[in-house]
Amino acid sequence: MVTVHTTPSSAIHATGLRKAYGKKSVLEGVDIDVPYGTVFALLGPNGSGKTTVVHILSTLISADAGHASVDGNDLRRNADGVRSAIGLTGQFAAVDGLLTGEENLMLMARLRHLSTREAKRRVAELLDQFELTEAAKKPLSTYSGGMRRRIDLAMTLIGDPRIIFLDEPTTGLDPRSRHAMWTIIRGLVARGVTVFLTTQYLEEADQLADRIAVLDGGRIVAEGTAAELKKLVPGGRIRLEFADATTLASAETLLPEARRPEESDALELPSDGGIDSIRTVLDRLDAGAIEPTALSIHTPDLDDVFFALTGAPATGTTNSAATTTNSAATTDSADNTDLEGTAR
Structure with missing residues (x-):
């Protein structure tokens, strides 16, 4: 019997994701589809469930219901396959301030099981790419906020992931550092990397994203290109x-x-x-x-879209335009064992 291997059509695909903590429902049936080599931005106010979506798709927690695959790997059946394909940069720099930038990167290379020779090559390459070579021997406690975020993203890229999750990557950065991070992200996408981005900076989504979804009250209330979303709002x-x-x-x-x-x-x-x-x-x-x-x-901008579409009680219907509301989540009785570990 010949096994036929097919290439998945989407880098990230999710249907009907639900998540609750006790009686508090966080996600109420979220559908997501992200083509390869694109930037997908998830917008939403604090508490809307953006980070929960990222944590589910990166295998850090499990959904209560629904199905998802990343790089063709089912989250429940092949979590290891998902982890090998992705990198994750969280809201806060996950670095050791006592180690130098180079030592942080070498530590991540060892965790990724790179050989010593390959680790040194990859670390030198990333330090150069992120313009951190001069600061490589300095402890991270001396780095600026922008430099810490750059080294954090560099650590995410040690394993050369095909898909990266960036959870509010520029929060707290000054405008110059934010624009520098945008340039890095554009460079990654130009090389074919798929980026799943959460952000509260509407300009960031407008500048970077091929498609944008607005998450509010645990539901996707609208989705489309920036231009399509702007047309939703008079x-x-x-x-x-x-x-x-x-x-x-x-x-x-x-x-x-x-x-x-x-x-x-x-x-x-x-x-x-x-x-x-x-x-x-x-x-x-x-x-x-x-x-x-x-x-x-x-003319309406994403600020207008954001204020018009978020903050209202969920009704189960979406605004008329770029997309339709998520379908009801499937009631899957499969075991949802929590998946622990760091997905970088």
Whole structure:
């Protein structure tokens, strides 16, 4: 009999993931599909279940129900296969501050069972890639926050994983360090690595992710590209500013549908940002001999999406657009033995 080996179509695939701690439900039927060589971002407020999803998919904990596979390996049947394919960088740098950067990397190389020669080669390669060669002999206690996160990610990559989970990798970093981390992540994806990213930085998801899912109340409430998600939320508007209160009052008379933001000498009107809608507003003002001192156009961004889609009680239906809600989780009676260990 000939065994046929097939390549999995998705790097990460999950259906109906559920997780509860006592009476507290954390995940209520989460479906995820991540193609190879892409960045998938999971957005959500604190307590929405983002880290729980990462911990399940990286085999650190088990789901109560549902099915998932990573790199074609079923989480329940082949946890070791999952661990060999992935790297995980958690919310906090998992490094030893008493050891040098080089020693931390060598320790991880030994845990990955690399030969001495291969370990030295890989450590030198990563130190150079992450621009840490000059600091390699210094203890990590002397590293800045950005340097610690870089060495932490370098440790994750020791085993050259095909799939990496980054759980809020830039939390607490200054803007320069955050952008440096983005450059590293883009470089990994360019080499074919699949990245599963959780973040609270909406700009981060917008900059990096091929697809974004919004998690709230244990459910995926929307999923799509950044552009698709932005279309879910109305909120495009024109903002007009005026020289004084008298001119503002006259403009309000001409534009009765406009609203005035609190404590401002400005008016805002709904708009799709198109030239025709802007021209119409200016023509109406021109008819009353009123000229604004400034005009700006606001189109919905991921901030608008985030605030519109999160924080409301779960209803079991998703917003109309990029995706449909997760199907109900399967009631699987298979044994869900907790899977312990570090998945780096």
